[in-house]
Amino acid sequence: MRRMLARLWRAKFPIAAILVLLAVTGAAAFAPEIAPRDPNRQSIIARLAPPLTPNRQGRIDFILGSDGLGRDIASRLVYGARVTIVVGLAAVLIGGALGTLLGVLAGYRGGAAGAVIMRVADIQLAFPFILLAIMVLVVLGPGLLNLILVLGVGQWVTYARIARAQTLAVSQKEYVEAARAIGARHGRILRCTVLPNIVAPLIVVASFNLAGVILSEAALSFLGLGVPPTVPSWGGMLAESRDQLLAGRWWMAVLPGLAIALTALSCNVLGDWLRDELDPRLKEAG
C-alpha cells in the first residue's frame, strides 16, 4: 500500500503537471480563440461583477467576474498566460544558453578566464537578485523586452555553476581523452562528447528555474516594472486587485494568484520528477 502511494505520488503528479503546463501554453498560443471577450474591453455598468453573476437578460457575461474597469477576468487570465509563457521561456533560454556557454568554457579551459567567470558569478550571487532587477528596470524603464533581458541575464549563474562542475567531471572521462587522442578539435570535443553528457542536469535545473522566473516576473509586474498596463499579465492583475481587496472583491486577487501558483507548482513538480528520472543517484537522498 505504502509503495503504491509512493508510485502514485511519483507518477500522477508529473502527468498532472504536464497537463497544466500544456493548458497554459495552449491558452497563450490560442488566446484570441479561447478568450470569451476582448481582454481590454471596458464596461462601466458591469464593473466589479462577482463570478457567475447573471445580467438583466439572465445571461452570464463574466464567468470569472469582472475587474474595476469592467473587463472580463477570464479573458485577461487567458491573455495573461502569454506574458508568463513568453517571459518565462525566453528568460530561461537566454540564461541557460549564456550560463552553459560560460560554465563549459570555465570548466573546459579553466585558467584565468575560468577564474574570472566564477568570480563574477560569486559577485552576482552575493546580490539579492530581485533588488538588482528592480534597479535595472527602474533605469531602463519597464517593458516586455527589458523584463526578458533582466530576468534572462540574471539566471546565468545558476547554469554556469552546474555546467562548470559537470564539464570538469566529464573532461576527465576516457571518452573525452579518446576524442582528444584521435585529434578532434576543441569545438568538436565540446559539441560531441562534453555537451551531450552534461545536458541532463541542466534540463533539471531549467525546469526549477522556470518556476523561479515565473515568480520573479509576477513580483516585478506586481511592482509595476513589467509589461504596460494595457497588456494583461497575472502579476499586473494582482496589483490591480489591491485596491479592491478591502472591499472584499476576492475574485480579482484569488484567480490570477492561483494561475501563477499552479503554473509554478507544475514546473517544480516536473523538475522533481525529471531529477529522479535523469539522475537516479539523487532519488536516494530525496
Added chain:
Amino acid sequence: MIAYLIRRLLQGGLVVLGVTVVTFLALHLGGDPTYLYVSERASAGDIAAARAALGFDQPLSVQYLRFLAGLLHGDLGTSLTYKTGAMGVVMGFFPATIELTLSAMLLAVGLSIPLGVLAALHRGTPLDGGIMVLALVGQSVPSFWMGIMFILFFGLGLQWLPMSGHVPVLAPLLAGDVGQAVRNLPQAALHLILPAVTIAFFSLARNSRLVRSSMLEVLEQDYVRTARAKGLRESRVVIGHALRNAWLPVVTMIGLEFGFLLGGVVVVETIFAWPGVGRMVFNAINQRDIPLVQAAVVTLSGVFVGLNLLVDLLYAWLDPRVRLA
C-alpha cells in the same frame, strides 16, 4: 582560522567592490542618467545645468570614484522626494525592516528544522508526504499572493489579526525608550504575524526540504549506527549525533536565505503597508526617485554581503574541514 578569516575578508571586500560597480553601472545602462533626474518639460539649459550639478558630464571612471568616495562617507546623493540625504532616509526605514526580516528568519529556521527532521525520520510515510507536499506548494506560491490571501482570510474574513500597519519596537529601543518598546511589544507582535509568516513561507518550504535530505544522508552514517548500537535513546541519537552534522548545509543556506527575505520585503511590505525599506523602494520606484532606489539597493546588498560573510565564518567555526580546505 586567522588565515581563513583574512582570506574570506579579502573575498568579501572584492564582492562589495563588485556590488558597487554593478549598482553604479546599472544607473548608466540606459545612457545619460540626467534625464531620470529632471522633469520631462525641462529645457536644454536646465538639463545641462542638472548634468553638471550631478557630475554626469565627467568621465565614467571619475564618476565611479566619486560614487565610491561618497559611499565611504555614507553619502549616496539626495533623495528627489525627501530632499535630504538618501542614505539617511533609508536608515530611517531600516528598523521596521529588521524587525520583519528577523522575525521571518526565526520563524523559517525555527520551524523548518523540526519539520525536516520529522519528515526524514518518517520517510515514506504519509507524514513525510504531507510535509513535502506543503514544502512544494510553499515554493510555488508567490509570497505576495499568499500575503493577499492571508489578508482576505485572517484579516477580512475571520478578523483575527490586523491586516496592515506597524507598531515600532526597535525604533523606541534605539532612541533609548525601553519602557515604550516594552509597552509596544504585544501590539507589535500581533501586527508582525501576517507579514512575517508571508515572508517566511518560501524559506520555510525550501529549508525543510534541505533539512530532510541532509538528515537522510546523515542518518545512514556509521556513527549514527554506532550511537544506536551503544544503546542511546533515539532522541539523543537524532538530536545529538545526526542533527549536529546535518546542520552544516542548513547554516550556509540561512545566509543565502537572507537575500530572498530582503528581496521579498519589497512586495510584502507594500501589501501590508509596513513602513520599511521595501515599501519605501516601492514608493521610490513610482515616484522615480532614482537616488533613493540606488541607496536602498546598495544598503540592502551591503547588509546581505556582510551577513553572508558572518555565516561563512560561523560555518568555518562549526566545521574545521571548511577552513582547512
